[in-house]
Amino acid sequence: MSTLPWPVPSALDASTQAFPVLSTAQINRLRPCGKLRRVEPGEILFQPDDTGVPFFVLLSGGMEIVQPDLTGERPIVTHGPGQFTGEITMISGQRCLVRGRVTQAGEFLEISPDGLRSIVAKDAELSEIFMRAFILRRLALISRGLGNVILLGSRHCANTLRLREFLSRNAHPYNYIDLDTDKTSQELLDRFEVKTSEVPVVICNGHTVLKNPTTQQLADCLGFNVNIDSSQVRDLIIVGAGPSGLAAAVYGASEGLDTLVIENEAPGGQAGSSSKIENYLGFPTGVSGQELSSRAIAQAQKFGAKMMVGHSVVRLDCKRRPYHVVLDNGSTIAARAVVISTGAQYNKPPIANLKQFEGQGIYYGATYIESQLCESEDVVVVGGGNSAGQAAVFLSQTARKVYMLVRREGLSETMSRYLIQRITDNPAIELHTQTEITALEGDRRLERVTWRDKATGETSTHDVRHVFIMAGASPRTGWLQGCVALDDKGFILTGRDLEAPGIGATQKWPLSRSPLMLETTLPSVFAVGDVRSGNVKRVASAVGEGAIAVHLVHRALAEP
Numbered sequence: 001m002s003t004l005p006w007p008v009p010s011a012l013d014a015s016t017q018a019f020p021v022l023s024t025a026q027i028n029r030l031r032p033c034g035k036l037r038r039v040e041p042g043e044i045l046f047q048p049d050d051t052g053v054p055f056f057v058l059l060s061g062g063m064e065i066v067q068p069d070l071t072g073e074r075p076i077v078t079h080g081p082g083q084f085t086g087e088i089t090m091i092s093g094q095r096c097l098v099r100g101r102v103t104q105a106g107e108f109l110e111i112s113p114d115g116l117r118s119i120v121a122k123d124a125e126l127s128e129i130f131m132r133a134f135i136l137r138r139l140a141l142i143s144r145g146l147g148n149v150i151l152l153g154s155r156h157c158a159n160t161l162r163l164r165e166f167l168s169r170n171a172h173p174y175n176y177i178d179l180d181t182d183k184t185s186q187e188l189l190d191r192f193e194v195k196t197s198e199v200p201v202v203i204c205n206g207h208t209v210l211k212n213p214t215t216q217q218l219a220d221c222l223g224f225n226v227n228i229d230s231s232q233v234r235d236l237i238i239v240g241a242g243p244s245g246l247a248a249a250v251y252g253a254s255e256g257l258d259t260l261v262i263e264n265e266a267p268g269g270q271a272g273s274s275s276k277i278e279n280y281l282g283f284p285t286g287v288s289g290q291e292l293s294s295r296a297i298a299q300a301q302k303f304g305a306k307m308m309v310g311h312s313v314v315r316l317d318c319k320r321r322p323y324h325v326v327l328d329n330g331s332t333i334a335a336r337a338v339v340i341s342t343g344a345q346y347n348k349p350p351i352a353n354l355k356q357f358e359g360q361g362i363y364y365g366a367t368y369i370e371s372q373l374c375e376s377e378d379v380v381v382v383g384g385g386n387s388a389g390q391a392a393v394f395l396s397q398t399a400r401k402v403y404m405l406v407r408r409e410g411l412s413e414t415m416s417r418y419l420i421q422r423i424t425d426n427p428a429i430e431l432h433t434q435t436e437i438t439a440l441e442g443d444r445r446l447e448r449v450t451w452r453d454k455a456t457g458e459t460s461t462h463d464v465r466h467v468f469i470m471a472g473a474s475p476r477t478g479w480l481q482g483c484v485a486l487d488d489k490g491f492i493l494t495g496r497d498l499e500a501p502g503i504g505a506t507q508k509w510p511l512s513r514s515p516l517m518l519e520t521t522l523p524s525v526f527a528v529g530d531v532r533s534g535n536v537k538r539v540a541s542a543v544g545e546g547a548i549a550v551h552l553v554h555r556a557l558a559e560p
């Protein structure tokens with residue numbers, strides 16, 4: 001049986017779910033997929049940073065899983081007969097995070113990563129056991145900060161927040177050291193000869209030191225994309241991993257398409273920044289955007305979808321077939337079909353100094369990380385839509401007071417009724433309609449906010465250090481540079497809309513058949529979710545469109 005050096009939440013039921021013991025019948029089903037390996041104490045079977053690590057089932061003997069760090073090793077778990085190694089990297093193909101060392105001589109069954117993927121695809125019972133264990137083990141690593149990354153930063157620094165969000169939303173475990181509060185951190189900085197002005201600092205795999213890295217540099221250092229072969233012509237490239245792109249990835253990969261998803265930041269999209277989605281079918285008590293996207297990523301990867309993160313597509317080369325997407329590092333990847341699911345980006349109200357305070361008091365998402373930053377303080381939420389309502393309700397649980405500033409006269413036109421009710425019933429939320437921010441002030445970070453009531457003309461200034469802007473979003477279509485027809489607001493036109501009079505003056509539908517539903521003016525290029533003209537800005541519709549698009553991709557690819 002596994003032994004754990006930390007208390008595991010009882011809901012996780014560690015012994016039966018995160019670290020199950022396989023039955024003899026289950027092990028017998030695995031035997032033909034692997035080879036027997038005799039192991040001796042002290043033998044290291046895998047190390048952090050290794051790729052292509054095999055999956056081991058212990059038939060006899062024992063082993064320990066540890067996390068090497070700057071001071072030695074931190075114990076994670078020990079395995080005994082009937083148990084197996086691995087966590088989510090076994091499925092994602094990313095680099096290993098931990099060290100596995102034999103403690104007791106014995107015989108292990110060794111199965112290659114491809115062998116494991118084929119078991120997961122064919123054996124429903126074992127697939128469920130392995131996937132659940134891998135996900136729970138990753139959650140345990142995250143909650144204990146047992147990763148191959150140490151992030152040294154300041155809570156007052158926008159770049160620290162950017163990197164923390166990137167790691168969290170990629171479900172990557174990391175150890176965060178807050179330079180504002182941790183007294184021993186200077187010793188660490190000295191050890192790596194880092195000046196305070198160079199924070200945030202990331203130590204990858206215990207040796208590579210990155211000073212204020214871009215998210216792309218961090219993704220590359222952690223080997224997030226090591227398993228992607230860019231030379232291969234894919235059946236399907238999906239640009240953007242919000243709910244619509246992740247749905248397309250799950251359906252594409254599960255239906256046998258060679259599928260690659262390319263995501264600029266971290267999977268999850270706008271929904272990933274939502275603290276709680278309460279109207280998505282099947283989740284009566286709500287689900288956080290982060291949890292929904294983590295499950296979708298694991299599901300897509302289980303079916304074999306490849307996920308490239310930290311890289312954006314900057315152009316679509318639409319003059320030749322197969323189509324080529326051009327990445328921010330200049331490389332190109334070809335595909336026979338493309339699903340565009342780049343969604344929308346936050347609108348920024350015209351407030352002077354807004355940019356200066358981004359990440360230092362101005363935020364565009366309200367997740368757990370931001371809520372920790374403003375615990376027991378007053379906050380402002382700007383906006384009257386559902387995302388603003390959710391943020392206000394969520395932040396009211398930790399903040400002292402939430403001022404909600406709305407430009408319109410009321411909320412009824414823009415917000416769901418259940419949220420309006422919660423806001424009006426909540427004594428910690430103070431609603432100000434017809435009100436706009438007129439000034440932001442502060443030295444290094446935001447310290448004061450002034451707003452004006454348009455009805456009375458009254459202006460007031462408040463000591464508020466945190467403002468959440470939730471003021472709608474615009475389509476992310478700039479990278480398409482004239483390849484597909486757009487509506488007058490920049491959203492992508494698809495299907496029957498392309499046949500409306502006056503459409504396609506510059507980009508015309510080129511085939512004799514009519515465009516398929518969700519198909520753009522480029523045959524075999526589809527647009528789904530919030531980026532599509534006529535979308536309804538809902539997680540469920542984005543997911544539905546992602547699934548439908550894959551059905552249509554099959555039809556388009558079957559054409560001569």
Ligand SMILES: Cc1cc2nc3c(=O)[nH]c(=O)nc-3n(C[C@H](O)[C@H](O)[C@H](O)COP(=O)(O)OP(=O)(O)OC[C@H]3O[C@@H](n4cnc5c(N)ncnc54)[C@H](O)[C@@H]3O)c2cc1C
Pocket residue numbers: 239240241242243244245262263264265266267268269270271272273274275276277278279280311312313314341342343344345365366386387388390476479528529530531536537538539540542
């Ligand atoms: C805070 C908040 C709360 C919400 N709550 C709800 C709710 O409760 N219920 C509900 O139904 N809806 C909710 N919504 C709306 C819902 O999240 C969106 O409708 C949904 O996320 C749209 O999904 P999408 O996949 O089309 O686009 P997005 O979610 O916008 O995802 C697009 C993705 O594409 C990536 N991308 C963009 N450009 C590029 C590029 N050039 N290269 C590579 N990647 C790129 C982005 O980084 C992003 O990850 C909420 C939205 C927000 C912001």
